[in-house]
Amino acid sequence: MGILEVQNVNKSFGGLKALHNVNLDIEEGKIHAIIGPNGAGKSTLLNCFVGKLTPDTGTVMFDGHSLLGIKPYEINQLGVSRVFQTPEIFSELSVWENTLIPCFAKRDGSFTLNALSRVSDNKDMAEKAEKMLVDVDLINKKDMLASSMSRGDKRRLEMAMCLSQNPKLLLLDEPTAGMARADTESTIELLKSIQKKLKITMAIIEHDMGVVFSLAQKISVLAQGTVIVEDIPENIKGHPKVKEAYLGEAQVEGNMRDD
Amino acid sequence: MNTISKADMKTLFFVAIIALLAPFILNPFPTDSGLAQFNAGYPDLxxxxxxxxxxxxxxxxxFGLTGYLSFGHAAFLGVGSYSAVWMFKLLSMNIIPALIxxxxxxxxxxLLIGFISLRRSGIYFSILTLAFAQMSFALAYSVLTPLTNGETGLQITLNDPRILxxxxxxxxxxxxxxxxxxxRDTWAMQVGAWDFQFNIGYYICAIFLLLAFYLSIRIFRSPFGMMLRAVKTNQNRLNYTGINTRPYTLAAFVISGMYAGLAGGLMASMDPLAGAERMQWTASGEIVxxxxxxxxxxxxxxxxxxxFIKYFENIFSKINDTVLHGWFSWMPxxxxxxxxxxxxxxxxxxWHLTLGIMFMLIVIFLPGGLMEGMSRIGNWWKRRKGDDDAESKSTTTAAE
Incomplete structure (x- = not known):
C-alpha cells in the first residue's frame, strides 16, 4: 500500500499519446526514481501529480485523497511539494523571505488576512526558516536577493522552501540538472540525510544515472508513455528491457514507430 | 508602541511633522513678492x-505590492464622492457618516469589479478595470441621472431632507x-510679510492621511503584505506552495478601493459636490x-x-501669458x-506638456521614481562623507 497510487493513467495531447496505462506505486518513506529516455512522459506524469495536468482517464490517489480535479494549492496543502526543473523561486524577494513564505503557507493555510501582524513578530516561523537555511547551507546568504544567486544555490533554496513545509511527498524534477559536480554531491548528501532524518517520501525524475543509483531505493523505467520495469536498483542495471529502451533512443526512429 | 519598527516610526513621524507644518513649509515666499504665486500653502491645494x-x-x-495595474481607480473615487454627498443631502452635514x-x-x-477583473492578469486585467471605470463614468454621466444628477453633478440644496x-x-x-x-474655517497668521493659513479641513485630511499611511506600513510589514509581494514575483511558485492567490489579490484590490473611496469622500467633505468627470479615465491615469x-x-x-503632480498642476497652470510678459519685460x-x-x-x-516631459525624464533616468532619486542623493552624500573620513584618516596616518 503506497502513499501515492497511480492507476491506469492515460494522457494524450492531440494525437500524441504521452501516457499509456501508467501504473505506479510509491511506498511511504522511500526514494522512488522515475527514469527513462527523453520524451518518455516523465514530466507529464509529474504534472499529473501536482494538478498542472489532468489525466484523460485513470486515478491518482495520495494518502487517501484523489488528486484529480483539485487545484495545485490544494494539493500542496495535502502535503505534496515540488521542486522544478528550472528553479521556481520568488526572485525579487530576499532568500529569507523566500524561506518564510512556505512556512506561513503551511501554518496559515491557503488564505489568511493577517494584515496587521508583523512578519518579524512570528518568532516560530523565523526559527523554522533559519533552521532550514542552515540545513541547506544558505544561512549566510539570507539577505541576498534570490535572483542574484547562482543556479545551484537557487536549487538549494527551492529545496529548502519545499522541505520547510514538512511535505509527506516531495517531487523532484531533475534536482541536479546543470549543477557543478561538487554541488551535485552535496545535493545527494542533503537528500539522503533528509530522508534518513525526516522519512520524507520522494519521487525523483533524473537523467544522471550516478545520482539515481546512489539515491533511489526503487526505480520505475518509463518508455514511450508506459512503465516497462519497476524494481530495485540492483535489478535495473542489467535489465534487457531497460537497455533496449535506452538504445532505442540512440537508434533511428524506425524502431519506435513499430509500437 | 511596538506595532511598527523604529525605522518605520521615524518615517511616520517625518510625515506627521511635514503634514503639521505644511502651512509654513508650502508658503516660503512673502505674500506681496513676485514669487508668491509659487506658494502652495493655501487650504484648497x-x-x-x-x-x-x-x-x-x-x-x-x-500596484506596488501585487503588480496588478488598475486603470479604473477613479471609479472608486467617484463612487466615494457620490456616497458622501448623498449622506450630506439625506442625513446631516457631519462628515463622519459620509466618510463611513x-x-x-x-x-x-x-469587490464586484475586482472579482470579475482579477480573473485575468497583466494587460487584460488593466483593460478590464479601464472598461469598468469607463462604464461607471458613462452610467454616472447619463443613465443614472436620478442618482448622480448627470453632467451637472450632485450638489446639496436647501430643500434636502437632512433628517438629523x-x-x-x-x-x-x-x-x-x-x-x-x-x-472651511481657516485661521490666518500674519508674520511680517507672510500670511500663513491654518484650515480645519486640511488638518482633518492630514489626520486621515496619517492614519492611511500608518495602516499601509502595517500592511507592508505583515505576512499578508509579504504574500502580495510574492504574487508580484512568482504566482506559479505561490500556487505550488499552497497559497490561493485569488483571495489575496482580491483583498488588496478591495483595500485599495476603500482607500480611494475614503479619498473621494474627503473630497466631497471639503467641497460638497460630486461630478462624473471625477471617474474619467484621465483621472485614473493620473493616479498611476x-x-x-x-x-x-x-x-x-x-x-x-x-x-509633486498636484503642485505642478496648480502652479504651472496659473502661469499665463500676462505673468510671463511680466517676468521678461526687461528684455528687448x-x-x-x-x-x-x-x-x-x-x-x-x-502644463500637461511640462508634466509629460518631467514624467519621461524621471521614468528614464530614475526608474524607481523620486524615492530612487532621494536614495541616490543619500548614497552619494554618505560616500562623500566616507571619502572625507578616509582622507582625514590617511592624512593623520601620514602625519604620524
Missing part, C-alpha cells in the same frame, strides 16, 4: 495634497462639519502617474508623487515675445 496622497497610498497597496458610507460603498463596488440636522433658518446652504467644526513618479512599491513614494520686445511664445507651450493650459 493643501487639502488636495493630503487627499491625493491617500489615494496614491491605497493604489500602491495594489463612502468607504463601504467603494469597498462593495471594488437642525432646521436651517439662515437661508444659506449649510457647510460640512465635524461635530460643529466647520471644514503619481504612484510611478513617486516610486512604486515604496512607502513614501506615492505621497510624494501625489504632492522681439526677444521677449519669442521667449514668451516658447514658454507659453509649457505653462498655463499647456
Amino acid at each position: 493643501m487639502q488636495r495634497f493630503a487627499i491625493y496622497g491617500i489615494l496614491a497610498i491605497g493604489f500602491n497597496i495594489l 458610507l463612502s468607504v463601504i460603498v467603494a469597498g462593495l463596488f471594488s 440636522a437642525a432646521e436651517n433658518v439662515s437661508g444659506n446652504l449649510p457647510v460640512t462639519t465635524l461635530f460643529g467644526l466647520e471644514m 502617474l503619481m504612484t510611478i513618479l513617486g516610486g512604486t512599491g515604496t512607502l513614501l513614494g506615492p505621497v510624494m508623487g501625489a504632492g 520686445d522681439g526677444l521677449e515675445n519669442i521667449i514668451v511664445w516658447v514658454l507659453h507651450l509649457f505653462t498655463g493650459k499647456g
